[in-house]
Amino acid sequence: MLLITKQIQQAMEGGSWIRRMFDAGIQLKKEFGEDAVCDFSLGNPDLPPPPAVADGLRAMADHAGEPFSFGYMPNAGFDWARNKLADYLSKEQGVTLQGSDVVLGCGAAGALNAFFHSVLEPGDQVFSFRPYFVEYNSYVANHGGVFSTLPSKPETFRLDPEALAAAITPKTRALIINSPNNPTGVIYTKEELAAIIAVLDDASKRNGRPIYLIADEPYRFLAFDGATVPSVLPMYDYSVVVSSFSKNLSLPGERVGYIALSPRMEGREVLVAAITMSTRTLGFVNPPVVGQHLMAAALGTQVDAGIYERRRDLMADVLRRAGYEFQMPAGAFYFFPKAPGGDDIRFVSEKLQAQRILAVPGTGFGGPGHFRLAFCVQEEVIARSYEGFKRALDS
Ligand SMILES: Cc1ncc(COP(=O)(O)O)c(C=O)c1O
Structure with missing residues (x-):
């Protein structure tokens, strides 16, 4: 009895890499604690909205009781x-x-x-x-x-x-x-x-x-x-x-x-x-x-892009010292390094996960042989990931 279409079934299977990493992350964090995991899987911005957002919300609340608000x-x-x-x-x-x-x-x-x-x-x-x-x-x-x-x-x-x-x-x-x-x-x-x-x-x-x-x-x-x-x-x-x-x-x-x-x-x-x-x-x-x-x-304000830039520089330093090949991102908050050995799925799901580092295989983006790291995380997490990245490469 087919409850869903073949099209959505295929989409669910094909697009599940980020989801799989997300689930793996929950499991690892439960097992070893939040501080023992370096989670670079999700592009979920962690910086607080600029102050104008909260100001706008407060101003709006003053009119929230009016008809048709x-x-x-x-x-x-x-x-x-x-x-x-x-x-x-x-x-x-x-x-x-x-x-x-x-x-x-x-x-x-x-x-x-x-x-x-x-x-x-x-x-x-x-x-x-x-x-x-x-x-x-x-x-x-x-x-x-x-x-x-x-x-x-x-x-x-x-x-x-x-x-x-x-x-x-x-x-x-x-x-x-x-x-x-x-x-x-x-x-x-x-x-x-x-x-x-x-x-x-x-x-x-x-x-x-x-x-x-x-x-x-x-x-x-x-x-x-x-x-x-x-x-x-x-x-x-x-x-x-x-x-x-x-x-x-x-x-x-x-x-x-x-x-x-x-x-x-x-x-x-x-x-x-x-x-x-x-x-x-x-x-x-x-x-x-x-x-x-x-x-x-x-409009016209934004989160502090300087924080993202510092994280990018720190991540580049970590990856370079650990021996990875990558192109420096000119924008956005992702790195897309080469997967050592070429098999991105194996590298991410075996080698990196064994070091409690979460990333997404490039295959999930039509870019096999690479993996994606989202650096919308605290600098402390990026700095802490160095040893794990090095061990994953050496193993
Ligand atoms: C390249 C790109 N396009 C579109 C979106 C969708 O963003 P939203 O629908 O939240 O505006 C995202 C979200 O991560 C994205 O990375």
Whole structure:
């Protein structure tokens, strides 16, 4: 008796690496105590939200007893919140955006689902470069699309326009990129983006319908060593930016995110209306009330990125001294080192776990031979992990 579909069963099996590590972590912590485990498995921001978030919440509480404080609202979010976000994004992205170019949603995840629901015909293809944020697979399959991955440039994890050009078909509908990248920490340059956009532009004309470029940017605020993250919105007619306040305001549980459309896109009102309707019919209905108030109160502030940068430097020092090969992350809060011996699943689930270090095998991100370490943990945990990393390598 099949209680669930084959599709969801496959998704549950395929996407379970982070979950498995999470469960292993609970077990290890129970057995040996919290302080004996170094848990780098989850990208759950541990820094407190900036003070403006708590101030916004207190100000909101003063009005919480009024009628409709928590009522239904337009499905794209409050008009005042969309306008405020559009002003902010205009500066951030270097384009002029109106409130009507922005749809608020339930996190970047909700916004991506509403977008794919609006643009995918059955069997339409969506590409991403490997390694990639594993949930994309489900976000596309949820709406009848086919998710396929492309090789990035060997060793460097950079975008490969030739691989994209060779893979595009008349069914191709979108390419999703993520910069700064989870799990590699790579930030794409303007030149790389221009090369990818040239391919998408040509193919859109050939296919007679747009191939969208989706820039997923929840880590935009976290670019180290003064690096900047170029915007795609001024570069391509069919570009959209998706993001949220999960990481820069440490608000992942409050589920507030958005999608912003390039002002170069002609006729975008139809797409905005479709995403807005999808937000409703998918059952998100509208972005959270509280989240929008917090966003409005805290826009322009962020968690202390310097703390993440110090952790990155400390982690790099630990890994280097222990003898690991890795590329220094330019942004986001992950390392993606090579798995000694090449078998990432074995290295993570046997060697590292034996040292009570939790990581995620690169296989879970379409990047076998590597493993992911999330450094949103206290510096003390990173420093303490050195001996374990060294022993895992030597064993
Ligand atoms: C690359 C990437 N995209 C999207 C998301 C989804 O974030 P949220 O839905 O919390 O905004 C995450 C969360 O970890 C992520 O790492």
